Amino acid sequence: MTLALVYALGLLLLPAPPLPNREGQTHARNGPAWSLTQEHLANIAYAFIGPRIGRRGLVALVTASRLALAALGASHDSLQMGWDWPNLWAAPVRTAFPFYAGVLLQRSGLRLRAPDGWLML
Numbered sequence: 001m002t003l004a005l006v007y008a009l010g011l012l013l014l015p016a017p018p019l020p021n022r023e024g025q026t027h028a029r030n031g032p033a034w035s036l037t038q039e040h041l042a043n044i045a046y047a048f049i050g051p052r053i054g055r056r057g058l059v060a061l062v063t064a065s066r067l068a069l070a071a072l073g074a075s076h077d078s079l080q081m082g083w084d085w086p087n088l089w090a091a092p093v094r095t096a097f098p099f100y101a102g103v104l105l106q107r108s109g110l111r112l113r114a115p116d117g118w119l120m121l
Helices: 002-011 035-054 055-076 085-108
Strands: none
Touching: 035 085, 055 085
16 A cells, blocks of 8 residues: 555655655656756745846845755765655755756856767867
8 A cells, every 4th residue: 555655646746655765755656857856846935936036136046055065965974865755855955956057047147058969079
């Protein structure tokens, strides 16, 4: 029954009860799905605040999330957290900076030209 529940919640990218031998992961059937869940939550948060926040507000949000991420890394000597139940609180901290920094880059209009892949061989 627990396996069926974990499978059903996994299909919806929702955290599920831990399974044996899965080290307390929030997404026991697909470990990396925890980051996709956080990206979905960041998208939902951006849907609510994005249209109302200006450039200065977005810069402030990126700066605050960068400082929070640096503080998290410094206080725990690692950023290897957020994927298991005891450290689930760290997942939004790990997601906020790269997500909102990407939004800021997109809004800035800066276009970076990457070389063609075959030229890099």
